[in-house]
Amino acid sequence: MIEVRELTKRYGRALAVDRLSFEVRPGQVTGFLGPNGAGKSTTMRLVLGLAAPTSGAALVGGRPYASLRRPMSKVGALLDAAALHPGRSALNHLRWLARGNGIGQARVAQVLEQVGLAGVARRRAGGFSLGMKQRLGIAAALLGDPEVLLFDEPVNGLDPDGVRWIRELMRGLAAEGRTILLSSHLMSEMELTADRLIIVGRGRLIADTSVPELAGRYGQGVLVRSPRAAELAAVLAEAGGVVADDPGGGLSVTGMEVAAIGDLAARHGIAVHEMSPRGASLEEAYLRLTAGTGDHATPRTLTGH
Numbered sequence: 163m164i165e166v167r168e169l170t171k172r173y174g175r176a177l178a179v180d181r182l183s184f185e186v187r188p189g190q191v192t193g194f195l196g197p198n199g200a201g202k203s204t205t206m207r208l209v210l211g212l213a214a215p216t217s218g219a220a221l222v223g224g225r226p227y228a229s230l231r232r233p234m235s236k237v238g239a240l241l242d243a244a245a246l247h248p249g250r251s252a253l254n255h256l257r258w259l260a261r262g263n264g265i266g267q268a269r270v271a272q273v274l275e276q277v278g279l280a281g282v283a284r285r286r287a288g289g290f291s292l293g294m295k296q297r298l299g300i301a302a303a304l305l306g307d308p309e310v311l312l313f314d315e316p317v318n319g320l321d322p323d324g325v326r327w328i329r330e331l332m333r334g335l336a337a338e339g340r341t342i343l344l345s346s347h348l349m350s351e352m353e354l355t356a357d358r359l360i361i362v363g364r365g366r367l368i369a370d371t372s373v374p375e376l377a378g379r380y381g382q383g384v385l386v387r388s389p390r391a392a393e394l395a396a397v398l399a400e401a402g403g404v405v406a407d408d409p410g411g412g413l414s415v416t417g418m419e420v421a422a423i424g425d426l427a428a429r430h431g432i433a434v435h436e437m438s439p440r441g442a443s444l445e446e447a448y449l450r451l452t453a454g455t456g457d458h459a460t461p462r463t464l465t466g467h
């Protein structure tokens with residue numbers, strides 16, 4: 163369990179994290195989402211004791227990270243996969259970490275196997291692809307067999323196979339009862355991986371929700387297709403519906419139920435070829451929630467969709 167309570171971090175005049183409170187529970191993947199500069203990395207660094215909070219607290223299993231005995235056996239983290247000694251082999255990197263943290267050498271072979279690097283363990287990590295570096299960083303996080311794991315943007319720059327591998331690994335770790343906090347600015351990826359979502363913008367909590375709740379809260383009305391769309395649009399607008407042209411063709415109608423739209427069309431003798439009630443995609447819901455909270459650009463450009 164991770165508990166973040168009224169956590170605040172100020173860098174000079176900049177407020178990176180602003181009275182943020184949330185909990186991350188065991189047995190689930192919790193997605194940590196927000197546009198660039200939202201404060202995700204800073205929050206993770208505060209949880210890991212790599213920076214001190216200006217005020218508030220970040221606790222792991224009820225205690226600050228700094229007071230944990232044998233911290234690698236309680237908490238594992240992947241923050242920056244590139245932070246490696248380039249001349250050292252994957253095997254030596256992990257052996258060195260294990261030795262420094264009182265972890266048996268047999269565990270090194272296990273985690274190398276688990277992340278699929280056993281075959282390249284003696285190669286210099288500096289020559290690894292980004293995907294291999296991510297796997298090595300994940301192996302290091304898993305080394306102490308911790309209950310709590312934090313991953314900062316682990317899918318960044320990975321190919322679809324790598325993305326799928328990470329997704330399955332996260333799901334597997336959560337199924338073992340571990341507490342998983344996974345940051346990303348890709349809602350499309352979180353939709354497939356996360357059970358819960360903590361959404362932040364400008365250091366503040368925007369939403370603490372589940373994937374279905376978020377989708378449900380942002381119903382998008384009804385898609386209507388008709389060969390007499392313009393006439394139907396006028397009729398619906400007259401009756402109080404909000405009608406817009408849908409980018410995919412047809413009409414996007416909000417503020418009216420499917421039955422009411424059908425009845426109106428029938429009363430005016432207008433044929434209807436399709437009526438589909440729609441939930442917003444999670445991506446749309448996310449963009450609406452975080453609109454205007456991005457650091458340098460709008461979230462729409464940041465997500466690349």
Ligand SMILES: Nc1ncnc2c1ncn2[C@@H]1O[C@H](COP(=O)(O)OP(=O)(O)OP(=O)(O)O)[C@@H](O)[C@H]1O
Pocket residue numbers: 173176177178196197198199200201202203204205347457
């Ligand atoms: N060491 C630091 N010194 C000064 N400002 C910092 C420092 N670390 C972070 N910040 C600022 O704090 C804010 C939050 O940054 P942070 O990296 O936590 O966001 P993020 O949500 O992880 O973003 P990204 O998705 O870009 O990684 C940003 O405005 C950033 O410039």
